[in-house]
Amino acid sequence: MSIETIISNMARSARAASVEMARCESRKKDAVLIKIADRLEAEGDRIQAENRKDLERGREMGLSDAMLDRLSIKPATITGMADGLREVADLEDPVGAVTKSWTRPNGLQVSRMRIPLGVIGIIYESRPNVTIDAAGLCFKAGNAVILRGGSEALHSNQALADVVGSVLRESGMPEKAIQVVPVRDREAVHLLLKQEEHIDLIIPRGGEGLIRFVVENSKIPVLKHYKGVCHVYVDEGADFQMAEKICFNAKVQRPGVCNALETLLVHETAAPAFLPPMADRFQAAGVELRGCEETRRILPRVAEATEADWEAEYLDLILAVKVVADMDEAIAHMTRYGSSHTETIVTSDYRRARRFVREVDASVVMVNASTRFNDGGQLGLGAEIGISTSKLHAFGPMGVEELTTTKFVVFGDGQIRE
């Protein structure tokens, strides 16, 4: 069979499965999720054996140790996937919920009811656990899903797909509700992105290169974020102890992720007292600082920040620092250089807190909290399928509810339009 036929058959059968999925009761979906979790644990050895084929091939192809580590399925990886599915089973089912209801003057009762989106395509890089995490969330929300992982993880993803498929079959669920693309060729991604009749949404997960490739080539709506250039603004009169704790956590706790701090903005009256001890603490933790002119007047040993630093998503122990005249300058800097991801103010001033929240244009705007909380789990959405920094459909972390939409339901007694 040609790749073209494989992909178009997958898309078509996913659409058919999605009709059945949309009608499936919550408790049935939850029972299947739990059964998949149990089966993953029971079949751990077989999954790891398939994973070793990927690892061997990866070594031959010269993948870095870091990439091999990401690719590797350890016993803890399997426990993690299984526990993740059990947590998703515990979430509230968004499908069928009536989000609003009202009655018109003519007696029509109008409401909005949550329904699944339909068919979702997930395109991701090497970590095979995404196969299970993403499939679980899409399934919970009543969607069919087509998963396209990295070509280096094909054996692992196929093994996971086999486990899922056997549980779906035994449970009398549509087997095509969860499918893994069974070929390595990159052409498969191209073809997937053209199935606009049968796929409703594409979610790419991975580096900026992958995401740009998907956006450039997709005829299907894409939810994604390119990068997280997150700021903390330390306001005049802020509690310095709190500010130091938040900035340190935001930068250092896990520097390689999208919600880590990349640029610190400090009010000019706060900078002389706040920056020296903050810089000491950063430098003790191995963080390299790059500062504006005023920062370097206060911290003479700090290197000079260039335009590229204000735009940088370092994903590393590097931090750009800028002293600003006031909150307006801080917000203007975020507007110009930020990525609409996460912006935080540390302040003690009620009016500026309110104004910051209203005026800053980012998917998550925070007062007195670490940027690291921009995460579906941390914000209470349950597991997350990703973060969106474009505004259509979803803005910010996306949980199971963001994998649904609403339809209008109208109950009448014979009303006609005059």
Add this chain to the structure above:
Amino acid sequence: MSIETIISNMARSARAASVEMARCESRKKDAVLIKIADRLEAEGDRIQAENRKDLERGREMGLSDAMLDRLSIKPATITGMADGLREVADLEDPVGAVTKSWTRPNGLQVSRMRIPLGVIGIIYESRPNVTIDAAGLCFKAGNAVILRGGSEALHSNQALADVVGSVLRESGMPEKAIQVVPVRDREAVHLLLKQEEHIDLIIPRGGEGLIRFVVENSKIPVLKHYKGVCHVYVDEGADFQMAEKICFNAKVQRPGVCNALETLLVHETAAPAFLPPMADRFQAAGVELRGCEETRRILPRVAEATEADWEAEYLDLILAVKVVADMDEAIAHMTRYGSSHTETIVTSDYRRARRFVREVDASVVMVNASTRFNDGGQLGLGAEIGISTSKLHAFGPMGVEELTTTKFVVFGDGQIRE
């Protein structure tokens, strides 16, 4: 200036205006809307004079009488636009509303706050009143808007833009919040659809040809519907009087619109008694019927429906009729031939009503009401910017709320992630 420069300047300045718009208070926006309404009425003569230039040119170019009628601005058109703006001013402002709020175990207070989408592009055909209707809704929701009307309406749209611009200037609002593309070349549309950095959403309004052109060429998300192939299913045991009233209204009250009835489905036990008087009433109103074999057994003079009839959006006094064995066959027919627009059941059965509502995949699913109610105004959304039959972001009629999104707002007291 080249068209390329014109369009990219418009997009860039719209983005800048959108920042100011997002911060604008409700009462200020409403005052401006009312002022524009008053000014439109005051400047009616000048607008009509400009409109006459379009009409003259249209006549020279051989536009049909129907098209000239759509293009023409009469005193009632101006009153209609002005009253529409006053109604939009009366709507609740969605911006700033907190749609949900909860507290995390660590004390973080998380909420979702409505914000404008940003910059919206509207691409439409000849009716110049869309310029004002669409601008009003986008403005109310705190967005900047770029309007591209039909080239045959350029003088009229420019005249309307002048009125709007002068009110924005006088009111101290960003003048670029509402802009009309000032050139006729179709190239302008192409260029507009490529401004993905500065335009967040495109809404095309017009015939299927225009909409397909926009979807094919846009790098920006598009909200649209291609067509409305709407069904009424008359169930076994339905109240025939109610069914007749609903079917007649759905087909005849305004056959040229997307929420008009196109195919009637009748349960086989209902058909023999229901169809003959229904057919008489339709035929008396000049409706041509095209039926399946069973329909033609009951109504021998009815022409034969072909596959093309089940797919047709007639927008005319023609109706396809099919007798079905049960509700499952009716739903299967809707799934296969429908356009996810509007589907109605006429029934007296509680369980089938519930099942129909749950299982039918359409933007508006109705029980015992005319399909003609799929309309933002009729369903209580206030004015509508259009109808979406794709599921992402909005599904069904789109009011002012659908021109917004939500951001997360997080209030903390120094929380960091462990």
